Amino acid sequence: MKFVLTVGAILVASMIGLHTILQNGSLLKYLDTHPDPGKVPPVEYYIGEGYYLFGDLQNSATYYQRVVERYPQSDYSDDAYFNYLQDLDDMNIPRGQMADAYLTYIDRFPKGEHVDVVQKRIEYCRNGR
Numbered sequence: 001m002k003f004v005l006t007v008g009a010i011l012v013a014s015m016i017g018l019h020t021i022l023q024n025g026s027l028l029k030y031l032d033t034h035p036d037p038g039k040v041p042p043v044e045y046y047i048g049e050g051y052y053l054f055g056d057l058q059n060s061a062t063y064y065q066r067v068v069e070r071y072p073q074s075d076y077s078d079d080a081y082f083n084y085l086q087d088l089d090d091m092n093i094p095r096g097q098m099a100d101a102y103l104t105y106i107d108r109f110p111k112g113e114h115v116d117v118v119q120k121r122i123e124y125c126r127n128g129r
Helices: 002-023 026-032 037-053 057-070 075-092 095-110 115-127
Strands: none
Touching: 002 057, 026 115, 037 057, 037 075, 057 095, 075 115, 095 115
């Protein structure tokens, strides 16, 4: 029983610590100056995923956008940009603006993994279907 309580206390303390560094900006400062920039894109990508899962679309979009803007050649860039657009779409951006935003995906990633889905979403945004 003592072990379970100890593990539980460690998990709670870790969650509080993670929440604190996310909120006060110290994690971003650290990532901006990380000595191995190749390790930063997956961290920022998965932080974006976590925010999305908890429904914080604004922070999710911010982290996805950081991956795309700061590490455009990263293996995570394609998915990050698609997920960024999904965040915007979930924020109920007007359909015309979303069609234009989805077009930017095709401009950036003409052979991207999500081109087929993006083309359908552009059509939907423009035609309302």
